Amino acid sequence: MSETPEVRPPVVTPVRVIIGLCLVAPFVAMLWVGSYAKTDPAFIGIPFFYWYQMVWVLISTALTMIAYKLWQHDQRSRKDAQGGAAR
Numbered sequence: 806m807s808e809t810p811e812v813r814p815p816v817v818t819p820v821r822v823i824i825g826l827c828l829v830a831p832f833v834a835m836l837w838v839g840s841y842a843k844t845d846p847a848f849i850g851i852p853f854f855y856w857y858q859m860v861w862v863l864i865s866t867a868l869t870m871i872a873y874k875l876w877q878h879d880q881r882s883r884k885d886a887q888g889g890a891a892r
Contacts, residue, residue, distance in 0.1 A: 823875060841858070
């Protein structure tokens, strides 16, 4: 009675790397204060320092949504792959 070893998909995949980059990018952008610690260029009278951060709120929302959708896709793929291997 030889059992076939369980085949697991790799933990680190290109999709998971992209998910990580989507989640890390806003932190890097906001922690690198020297890149946006200035007043010019102003946008409708709002100094660069403030509108840059507000734009990153929108970008962070989009990147988080992309990461979530990719994660769902990755989990579905893994579930299908495990279900297909068990048959």
